[in-house]
Amino acid sequence: DPDFEHLLQKVKEIVDSNEKRRLPKTPKGTRDFANEHMAAREKTSTTIVNVFKRHGAMGLETPSFELRETLTEKYGEDSKLMYHLDDQGGELLTLRYDLTVPFARYVAMNGLTKYKAYQIGRVDRRDNPSKVRLREFYQGDFNISGDESIEADFEVVKVLIEVLNEIDIGDYMIKMNHRKLLDGMLEICGVPNHKLRTICSSIDKLDKQSFEEIKNEMIEEKGLDAETVEKIGAYVVLKGDPLKLLSQLKNEGSEFLKNDSANEALKDLEKLFEYLKKRKCIEKVVFDLSLARGLDYYTGVIFEAVLKEGPTEACSIAGGGRFDNLIGMFGTKHVAAVGFGVGIDRILTIMEQLPKHDNQEIRGVETEILVSVLGDDKSLAIELVDMCWAAKLKADYIVSKRLSKHFDIAKQFRIPWMVIVGQHEIDKGIVTIANKQANVSKQVVMCDFVEELITLINTTTLL
Amino acid sequence: DPDFEHLLQKVKEIVDSNEKRRLPKTPKGTRDFANEHMAAREKTSTTIVNVFKRHGAMGLETPSFELRETLTEKYGEDSKLMYHLDDQGGELLTLRYDLTVPFARYVAMNGLTKYKAYQIGRVDRRDNPSKVRLREFYQGDFNISGDESIEADFEVVKVLIEVLNEIDIGDYMIKMNHRKLLDGMLEICGVPNHKLRTICSSIDKLDKQSFEEIKNEMIEEKGLDAETVEKIGAYVVLKGDPLKLLSQLKNEGSEFLKNDSANEALKDLEKLFEYLKKRKCIEKVVFDLSLARGLDYYTGVIFEAVLKEGPTEACSIAGGGRFDNLIGMFGTKHVAAVGFGVGIDRILTIMEQLPKHDNQEIRGVETEILVSVLGDDKSLAIELVDMCWAAKLKADYIVSKRLSKHFDIAKQFRIPWMVIVGQHEIDKGIVTIANKQANVSKQVVMCDFVEELITLINTTTLL
Numbered sequence: 036d037p038d039f040e041h042l043l044q045k046v047k048e049i050v051d052s053n054e055k056r057r058l059p060k061t062p063k064g065t066r067d068f069a070n071e072h073m074a075a076r077e078k079t080s081t082t083i084v085n086v087f088k089r090h091g092a093m094g095l096e097t098p099s100f101e102l103r104e105t106l107t108e109k110y111g112e113d114s115k116l117m118y119h120l121d122d123q124g125g126e127l128l129t130l131r132y133d134l135t136v137p138f139a140r141y142v143a144m145n146g147l148t149k150y151k152a153y154q155i156g157r158v159d160r161r162d163n164p165s166k167v168r169l170r171e172f173y174q175g176d177f178n179i180s181g182d183e184s185i186e187a188d189f190e191v192v193k194v195l196i197e198v199l200n201e202i203d204i205g206d207y208m209i210k211m212n213h214r215k216l217l218d219g220m221l222e223i224c225g226v227p228n229h230k231l232r233t234i235c236s237s238i239d240k241l242d243k244q245s246f247e248e249i250k251n252e253m254i255e256e257k258g259l260d261a262e263t264v265e266k267i268g269a270y271v272v273l274k275g276d277p278l279k280l281l282s283q284l285k286n287e288g289s290e291f292l293k294n295d296s297a298n299e300a301l302k303d304l305e306k307l308f309e310y311l312k313k314r315k316c317i318e319k320v321v322f323d324l325s326l327a328r329g330l331d332y333y334t335g336v337i338f339e340a341v342l343k344e345g346p347t348e349a350c351s352i353a354g355g356g357r358f359d360n361l362i363g364m365f366g367t368k369h370v371a372a373v374g375f376g377v378g379i380d381r382i383l384t385i386m387e388q389l390p391k392h393d394n395q396e397i398r399g400v401e402t403e404i405l406v407s408v409l410g411d412d413k414s415l416a417i418e419l420v421d422m423c424w425a426a427k428l429k430a431d432y433i434v435s436k437r438l439s440k441h442f443d444i445a446k447q448f449r450i451p452w453m454v455i456v457g458q459h460e461i462d463k464g465i466v467t468i469a470n471k472q473a474n475v476s477k478q479v480v481m482c483d484f485v486e487e488l489i490t491l492i493n494t495t496t497l498l
Numbered sequence: 499d500p501d502f503e504h505l506l507q508k509v510k511e512i513v514d515s516n517e518k519r520r521l522p523k524t525p526k527g528t529r530d531f532a533n534e535h536m537a538a539r540e541k542t543s544t545t546i547v548n549v550f551k552r553h554g555a556m557g558l559e560t561p562s563f564e565l566r567e568t569l570t571e572k573y574g575e576d577s578k579l580m581y582h583l584d585d586q587g588g589e590l591l592t593l594r595y596d597l598t599v600p601f602a603r604y605v606a607m608n609g610l611t612k613y614k615a616y617q618i619g620r621v622d623r624r625d626n627p628s629k630v631r632l633r634e635f636y637q638g639d640f641n642i643s644g645d646e647s648i649e650a651d652f653e654v655v656k657v658l659i660e661v662l663n664e665i666d667i668g669d670y671m672i673k674m675n676h677r678k679l680l681d682g683m684l685e686i687c688g689v690p691n692h693k694l695r696t697i698c699s700s701i702d703k704l705d706k707q708s709f710e711e712i713k714n715e716m717i718e719e720k721g722l723d724a725e726t727v728e729k730i731g732a733y734v735v736l737k738g739d740p741l742k743l744l745s746q747l748k749n750e751g752s753e754f755l756k757n758d759s760a761n762e763a764l765k766d767l768e769k770l771f772e773y774l775k776k777r778k779c780i781e782k783v784v785f786d787l788s789l790a791r792g793l794d795y796y797t798g799v800i801f802e803a804v805l806k807e808g809p810t811e812a813c814s815i816a817g818g819g820r821f822d823n824l825i826g827m828f829g830t831k832h833v834a835a836v837g838f839g840v841g842i843d844r845i846l847t848i849m850e851q852l853p854k855h856d857n858q859e860i861r862g863v864e865t866e867i868l869v870s871v872l873g874d875d876k877s878l879a880i881e882l883v884d885m886c887w888a889a890k891l892k893a894d895y896i897v898s899k900r901l902s903k904h905f906d907i908a909k910q911f912r913i914p915w916m917v918i919v920g921q922h923e924i925d926k927g928i929v930t931i932a933n934k935q936a937n938v939s940k941q942v943v944m945c946d947f948v949e950e951l952i953t954l955i956n957t958t959t960l961l
Contacts, residue, residue: 057830089890118584120583120593123581144522250679400556401551421656
């Protein structure tokens with residue numbers, strides 16, 4: 036009866052949804068990571084950290100919250116996205132919003148100058164969550180302080196390129212611009228000085244919104260005149276080959292050369308592009324006058340890595356730049372700095388959606404050996420598995436009368452080796468070592484099966 | 499003039515202290531980890547995770563905060579130490595206090611039963627901070643759910659023993675008791691049922707306070723009569739060899755055998771001690787009737803690892819037990835569980851104070867090669883160091899006219915290999931590869947120095 040079937044289905048759905056409503060959950064915009072997800076993150080984090088270490092960076096880890104005063108006036112319009120802790124008496128605290136400001140606080144607090152550090156850590160942002168945008172996520176940061184030279188900018192970009200090549204996430208490009216060029220450009224267009232930062236914030240939205248939309252924002256909300264906005268519109272479409280666009284900006288008797296700020300920026304970019312060309316990285320770079328970067332603290336070269344293809348087109352996975360005034364904001368000495376952060380969880384979410392990265396090869400457990408006792412002798416299972424552990428082998432055990440359950444567990448967790456003990460084996464004082472994939476099945480004496488097992492593991496080639 | 503010297507010193511102190519007052523700082527009870535500290539933690543964490551993986555545990559990571567309702571009524575008297583997030587609209591949130599409750603929430607939320615997982619993560623407690631007790635610290639947790647058998651208790655204790663042996667922190671013991679034995683004991687002494695948990699909390703303080711102090715608490719604050727407290731006092735001094743104390747409790751026609759709860763506990767402990775004896779772990783274990791464990795959620799075997807010697811005597815570095823009702827508290831099905839957590843930061847703090855672990859061998863950076871350009875040609879330095887990076891060598895560079903600065907950097911960061919380029923080398927198109935410790939100094943052609951360098955690294959034995 037299809038009607039009855041339909042009714043039954045409805046009832047089932049209601050029961051299920053009630054069940055779900057009762058289940059505990061994680062806070063909005065957060066999630067758990069487990070099994071294959073964790074293994075994949077471990078792999079990606081290790082790759083990233085190895086690149087950072089190769090460049091002489093030291094590990095740094097700051098608390099997950101900071102004094103509120105440490106974080107205020109650093110993020111511009113993004114400040115509203117910070118998570119504050121409840122005032123339970125004592126200090127006012129806020130969860131960290133990025134790893135850059137804590138890095139700067141650390142450098143200032145310890146009176147450092149030249150310092151190269153990496154951090155892997157979680158940051159928290161009360162943003163609108165989506166599938167690729169969590170409210171709590173891992174970032175990997177690489178920063179160099181105490182070095183004003185363009186060689187430091189080059190190294191930072193080089194490190195980012197090495198990271199992106201080695202995690203093998205697909206084709207990407209690095210959009211590049213310069214805060215002083217942006218400031219100069221806006222000055223040339225007629226933007227008054229005190230509006231430079233807020234207009235930068237508008238331009239920063241160009242990767243998600245059309246120019247028409249931000250045009251309205253700049254005129255209606257931020258009070259620019261239509262002519263100024265038209266000029267801005269003509270500049271922000273300029274993007275392309277770094278050396279070509281650079282010479283275009285320099286050559287046409289351009290206003291950029293007359294503007295101090297822009298002129299300084301063009302000199303920086305020229306040197307940086309030369310290094311990138313010489314070191315064969317320039318083809319990854321797009322010089323893009325619309326790149327603004329939202330955060331207030333940038334002062335020089337800025338850049339952002341976006342994927343060229345993939346599930347989420349033009350998705351930003353890393354960003355950074357020079358922030359020469361941030362460390363000095365802590366009331367100590369002026370220390371220049373440059374660096375970037377990669378969004379590790381963002382990268383993993385994207386990778387999961389790539390056909391070639393469907394985690395087929397990544398296992399959630401690393402267990403190599405399943406001690407399979409047929410029957411109910413748990414004590415025997417513990418004895419055998421503990422012999423494996425003593426030899427530092429990765430082993431687990433199962434005790435069950437049903438043979439099929441043993442093979443199901445081995446299959447589910449993709450455990451290659453089984454040490455099978457049934458009544459036949461117990462009677463003869465042996466165990467059967469089996470590897471289905473390698474077509475191995477061997478009976479060995481129980482009391483020294485571990486030695487035989489190690490030999491078999493080392494000499495067996497998987498098919 | 500000594501008076502003037504003294505005055506100068508005073509002025510200097512005042513200036514310094516003003517300077518310090520202006521410096522930014524981390525929140526109370528938190529600290530940064532950097533350089534050697536980070537390298538040491540990485541090493542210890544890896545050791546611990548490898549033991550966890552060897553036992554078939556999968557990685558799990560939960561958000562750093564939970565819905566407040568997830569954490570309430572789980573921690574007993576410790577609940578007041580939780581950090582709450584500010585109510586900024588939306589859900590009420592609280593930073594996680596341990597990794598056990600989030601593990602239980604994860605198991606319940608995903609309808610799991612048999613599941614073996616490890617977590618490495620930070621937890622936050624608004625406790626009184628001290629040198630070894632931070633307000634935010636790393637824990638490493640190992641938990642097994644869906645297994646009521648004593649074999650699971652054995653495996654958890656075995657994993658803890660392997661962890662403590664492999665991190666090589668010195669001699670330790672594992673105090674062991676059973677919640678049901680404690681309940682039975684208190685019943686025998688005449689403690690009414692509704693006061694069992696709160697009297698457990700008093701007994702839990704015995705490692706920091708004398709019995710006289712908690713005696714007052716039990717009588718004055720918690721309303722027990724003096725006779726009951728005297729009886730408790732006679733039991734909680736019992737500790738020692740597990741099998742001996744066990745037979746003592748069972749044999750003297752004891753009241754324990756007449757109490758259902760205690761009787762059940764003694765049966766569990768007997769089986770567990772047998773396993774520990776057979777697997778040669780029993781000598782690490784002390785059966786201790788004063789061990790109570792503060793947290794509310796334990797239901798069976800409980801244990802705590804303490805150091806026997808070292809800078810902070812009898813310092814607790816790990817603890818755990820069975821918590822069969824916690825997962826069911828989330829309103830879903832009943833799932834048994836057992837596990838423990840190790841205090842990673844606590845362990846590292848103690849290790850730093852041990853004479854044999856003075857981090858002499860641990861380097862903050864892993865750099866193997868320092869490209870040393872004498873003079874000011876940064877472009878040449880970048881070219882040479884980038885050739886090293888391309889070969890996946892860990893390399894950094896320095897450009898300076900002062901030769902001593904080059905050697906200072908190499909010494910400070912203990913970088914074994916130098917690739918020295920002065921005017922002499924430039925003129926001849928060569929570089930000098932040097933390793934002071936290995937007494938190597940070799941001139942090679944600049945254009946393929948990396949190949950020669952790799953050969954030298956692979957063939958040189960350090961003195």
